[in-house]
């Protein structure tokens with residue numbers, strides 16, 4: 142039985158002073174206040190901008206101690222060096238941050254992140270025993286050209302090629318055409334790619350790791366469609382952008398995930 146994971150991605154939104162109220166409202170809406178009352182079947186995580194890592198951790202722990210993980214949205218592959226503006230794995234660990242997104246399509250699209258860079262970042266995070274959420278997914282042109290599986294295979298195999306043991310690795314399948322557009326993949330479309338992705342993991346590592354690896358769907362997931370998405374056998378949670386900025390909406394999605402398979 143895989144533990145479900147509901148991950149918010151705040152992108153470049155929110156200020157530190159808004160966080161106590163956000164987590165108070167989220168705790169009230171989701172209906173749990175501490176670790177003991179928190180259903181172990183579903184983890185909740187927020188990936189926040191670097192300056193919010195510490196204030197978000199404090200605000201979440203103040204409203205709902207032990208219930209929420211705070212993650213970064215990106216990390217550099219080297220431990221240190223002359224890389225102005227970048228943040229390393231040891232720096233995240235030093236702050237007590239144990240998880241990060243890697244290779245989000247906005248990073249690939251606007252900041253030129255390549256499959257090779259995503260693979261190196263993932264390796265650095267896995268070797269530090271942290272939780273990487275690696276994003277993959279095709280553009281609309283790639284889907285329309287019938288190359289969805291080829292694109293996902295290329296992105297996934299680049300990551301797995303240099304990873305003898307995937308550790309806590311999580312993949313998020315995020316079709317680029319569904320991110321922030323209000324046009325989610327259908328549950329059937331998402332399930333089809335998730336099953337394919339799990340098959341790639343199975344081929345490389347065998348049944349134990351493939352059956353234990355969590356695969357998230359991302360792309361305009363919202364309170365109305367999360368139930369159907371979570372009912373799919375290979376969907377273990379969601380990476381949620383817009384709806385995770387609203388405490389009531391994200392709370393509804395977390396509750397739906399708790400009730401799913």
Ligand code: PEP
Nearest residue numbers: 320321359360361382383
């Ligand atoms: C995302 O940013 O990863 C995402 C899926 O965004 P949205 O839910 O807004 O489509």
